[in-house]
Amino acid sequence: MESHYLTPFFSPRAVAVFGASDTADAIGQIVFHNLLAAGFTGPLYAINPRRDTVQGQSAYASIAQVPSAVDLAVIATPAATVPGIIEACGQQGVKAAVIITAGFAEAGEAGRQLEQQALQAARRHGIRLIGPNCLGIMRPAIGLNATFNKGSANSGHLAIVSQSGALCTAILDWARNNDVGFSSVVSLGASADVDFGDILDYLLHDVQTHNVLLYIEGIHDARRFMSALRAIARVKPVILVKVGRHAAGSKAVMSHTASLAGSDAVFDAAVRRLGVIRVQTIAQLFSAARAMSCGFQPTGNRLAIVTNGGGPGVMAADRAADLGIEMATLSPATLARLDAVLPPNWSHGNPVDLIGDAQADRYRHAVQACLDDPQVDGVLAILTPQAMTDPLAAAGAVIAAGAGQTKPLITCWMGEVQVESSRKAFIQAHRPHFRTPEPAVEVFSYLSAYYQNQKLLMQLPGPLSHHEEPDIKRARGVIEQALDEGRTLLNELESKSVLAAFRIPVTVARLAHSVSEALEIARDIGYPLVMKLCSPDIPHKSDVGGVVLNIYSAADVRSAFLTITENVRVKRPQARLTGIAIEPMIRRPHGRELIVGVSRDVVFGPVISFGAGGIFVEALADCAVALPPLNSFLARELIQRTRVSKVLAAFRHLPAANMEALEMVLLRVSEMACELPGLVEMDINPLILDENGVCAVDARMVIEAQVPERPRYAHMAIYPYPTHLVSHYVMLDGTDITIRPMRPEDAGLVQRFVRGLSEESRYFRYMSMFKELSQTMLVQFTQFDYIREMALMAVHTVPSDKQQSGEQREEEQIGVSRYIISPDGLSCEFALVVADALHGRGVGRQLMLTLMDAARAHGLKRMKGYVLNNNRNMLHLMQSLGFTVSRMPDDNTLRLVEKAL
Template identity: 35%
Template sequence: MHSDAPLKALFEPRSVVVVGASRHPGKVGHTVLSNLVSSGYTGKILPVNPAGGDLLGLPVLRDVSELPDGPDLAVICLPREKVRPVLEALAAKSLRAAIVLAAGFKETGKDGWRLEEELARIARRRGIVLLGPNSLGLMNAPFGLNASFARACPASGNIAFFSQSGALCAAILDWAVSEDMGFSKFVSLGNKAVLSEAHMLEALGDDPDTRVILGYCESVDNGQELLSAAQRVTAKKPVVMIKAGATPAGARAASNHTGSLAGSPPAYEAAFRQAGILHAPDVESLFDLAGAFSSQPLPKGPNLVVVTNSGGPGILTADACENSRLQLMRPGAATLERLRTVLPSFASLYNPIDIIGDADAARYRATLEAVLADEMAHAVLVLLTPTSAAQIEETARAVVEASKDCGKPVFACFMGGPRVAPGRDILVEAGVPCYAFPESAVRAMEAMYAYHSWRSRAYPVEICFRRDKGKAESLLREARATGLADLSESQAMQLALAYELPVPETKFARTSDEAARIAKRIGFPVALKIASPHLVSKAAAGGVALGLSDAEAVRRAFLELTSRLARTREDVHVTGCMVQAMGPADARAVAVWMRRDQQFGPLLSFGLAGAYTDVLHDLTFRLAPLTVGDAQEMVREIKTFPLLRGVRGQKPAALGAIEDILLTVSQIAVDFPEIAEVELNPILVNEEGAVVADVKIAIA
């Protein structure tokens, strides 16, 4: 960590105060002190306990007031009620950083929330870096610091991990010791009264001991802060995170656990994607990816070569590749010629390369050397099943030797149990990730390729569209003055015009004759829509008539729509009808929504209108502000995109027109934080352009 790093006092303290140090093994205060002493920490350790005396060979201070001025770090091992006065006393001693281990704060309700807010206010006012409360503590292995009450202490490594859950930290530490996995930094964030995921990302992004950053989160208090920090950090090193609380049951559990809102899964999905964070679906995947990123170079492309001594695992790998961004490349002519000289005539030379069940270590090594020399091979996966002829340990050593300094990621999958275990140990110790099954290996390689693509992407282009912001502000003031949460259809259409959205000509009519006159001016055919502030969906309420081709049809439709609503919906006040030019007849209907997420701000979604969204939930999401690339990806990500591209002789839709609408809605969301929701549904699009047929805007 750099000497001027904001969190240096937390991670590399010159002195550590243990408030509540205990003589009783098993107590938190004893475990923290014991961990500090046994971890090799070379700074000054200052235990504090009212009984005084000596503890683990260290003199014990009776009170915080006896401390010298300017301690770097204090670990407070006291019950909830005693934390606040002790933190005040430490602040008076010019403390730089503190870890609060006690639980019972905002996760327990209103009283705990107030206590936590008081701690945060003290820390911010006095410039104290505060970790917790409800924290397990932290470790900085290269520095020899274990300021936690965890029982397990893993080896030093190049993986950093932070977690909102202390219990998960304890479990992972115990597991890591059994797997011989090392960490550079290990941090339990707890309730995040001051320090959050964003602060950890910033600190670990600049940490020379850390090669890959892992995180577990249940909630994010400031989504934009996380997004901004992650975008800076992922440009330098990979960040892999798991988000808990993605289901309603999980969200409730997360709220009970830390007292925070879990947030919407689509918003997190969009945030992770736009920040370059790799999303792990489960803890096993999180550490599968950690092993890959911590030991292997990034692949420079999607081409994977599979070397196997068994056809079945090779087929499984091919299936996994087909469902990923990777592809099984055909070896080049020179590679094939070289393989023919080292493999039996009945071996399969085409990817997956099946070197037959009687393959020994020498055959594996010769095959690996041939494929690694192929310039088009970006990554190699070595599969081994424990056949009677398999030389497991020798093959593992051959893989290590062949892959050394090759500049390409090499992964292994030794399938089996006790027989292959020694080979796996050799590979992992040498830094070659070894997986139990090929699907896990493919997922890890795909994640590495995705991160390489993120690092290699073109610089994002943001566009600011022309708009009459003053007119839009006037419309919003007018809407707020009415006291209604929704803009009228006329106001919404005018705001859309102020941002040059392609809305059809639309006029309000109070009577059937006025509607007929307006229709003549607009030009037939037209559509009629009920005007009412109480209808969310006019079509669902039977309040829309389409394709009206003459004045008489307009009059008749006006009377039918208004009288029907008067009969069937007494709760709806009808003011008249909107007369609107019809969209193109051969158009496909899409929709764009914007809703403001509590954690991350404006969240845009896109999909085909109607059943595709309502029933199939075929939607894609991004956070504003959108870049041009974001808009392009959104349009192409939906499963029903082939319908926009054109099927059965249909011409492709004007994708650029849809992208322009997405970018414009993004600009509206950024310009006006008071706009809570925008819905453009339907947007009618054909090969020539797009028309926004209906606009709904809600204000906070």
């Protein structure tokens, strides 16, 4: 019901430009000229105390002299003046400001102080800031061009959000010749206040925005970024490029945006989970944007290539193999169709070689047949201008074949002069086109990755992903004891104790402090044995000769004990030796040595790594990373991204490894990352896996103390499914009800529930006369991350109508309560609906009480909602729960209900 807090940036009623001038090429002169030239229809005020007029418009000495209220201030004056300008704007009720000026945090300590002064003034008056050191913002549909870009932009449906103003100018320049229009262009600059999360939150609800491009140098608030990006990626394609992938680039980022770049591998893992497309270069960003703007709906990675030249077709196939793109196997029906319309000497496979004399009709028939094939997910059409070729006619045939298709159709008309008119035709038809095959295949790979990442986006695992719960209390006890002793490195025995508490199979180890104690332990355990040093100062034991394998006798025990202690004395004389760990020697002839670890990324928090293990971990560098929490789908996906995964199946003399056991270890480690916020680092290396199961042979952990007041899972970028909010309720008639958070897989339950509501109940809840939720609404209602909103379902079990499943009972939804956090971060708006047959039986009350408890636990202070004034039962329930009811000043049909939490 309320407008978004960023609305003054994107739909201002009046704009004031500080520093507007007539001086040629001054930033203030360009900004004011752009606003005039773009045709902004609202009042536009030039603020310049030294001029009476600027560019033919009246100028004002200060914001206080402006004759009407101003929503947006654009500041292009020296940095030293900005804090005072923000203060003056606050006194006049301005709620948004774009600071184009540079010279703040990026300029050193004096600049940082100026930036803080500006922020403090903005917070006192409730002003939101974009910048400083930015290009500005555009909203072409309303004639808003508050930038110093030399040129305008067409109105369209593509939004750009960038930390680089220079990149914005490059994209805008590219767009002119490619018939691309924009809903918004936002240059964030240093992101001192408004950041990616804020802008994405606005664009999510912006009807003008259909696709989003992001240029990222660093992330300030990982959870806010992840939450907002996850929300928008559910309904709008997002393409991003992030720089700072290597050390040199990261250093440049620090000097440019004062942001922390973080690990690139972790960033890549994060955005994969968010369902977005990541590209590596600006050229790829342009190409992917062109493709995504065509409205394709990718469904896989099987590519068909149609070409009039064998060489280009092979080049495209080679690039597809490089990128892991599968060459589609054409169905028998498609092969028959092609045989009927192509010459006998066509390639009879994929790539579909039409032969050099191919005319437009061959292209039309071949492309159409491939697009119609259910075994094809996308088509690349290639043309080389040959003597018999009519490139423009062939282009028209391909465009016609793709009309109405949602499968990706990408074109590559090679050459220059002879195909120039064809490229113009592709631009007018909004078809992605390329000069060479390789970038065309790359674009298809982005579309395929988008489809795969959207499946990852659907995964919302809980912290406990299986039935046997870990002994978290025991694990925390081990950690707390070490911290009490002033230690942050757990020894091997302590590390294995934590692993065992999370039900991870480990080798049993005992600690010996003398040769005689070692001999006694050896007799108890039995031979063969392994002996390893334990030292808080030596994390990698093998580096100092601290591991002895294959110990078969008492003499070997004595020799190994003396050898290890002597190696430590010689190589690390300052190290503390707390003892020698003795454990059984694991002999698994079919075992594969793996590593599973947890590390702490400075931006995204805990990260799980998996790969080839043993003493050559660094040399092999075979490692994939993922953000917790994991479920089985995500664990398998993590495994498959490593080279070592190829030897986990049956391989030469080795039987297939027990993949279920490996997945279970990854799920257990995911639980550790969720439930142990003090876990900074962990290595299980090696983790031995064979056909019989898995065993952790060695482990090390680094820990730190935690702030006890931090909310649960505050250390994580992705919030797990909140199992702690599951509760049970018994109605007066004895019916058992479960109240639990909604999951993405509940979409079917939700749709059936809405269909079953009476017209009156649907109207009271949604204030609209529809019979069922649209697909977009269903996605928005069931796919969320529990940070920005919460939905609690009331369900009970009923006899199953799924005769083939063998299930006797299934869940049925009987109600739902939901809150969405308001932009202030302290309040939320709620909604509630209960099945008609259960009105008046306490389900709605219980849902609201549970929802209010969840909101309080999240730190929210106030809850409000909007109820139709003829919904008397809802108003009565709200009053009985302590909500106040008041009239809406601008709508007599609604009542505002509010309650302090």
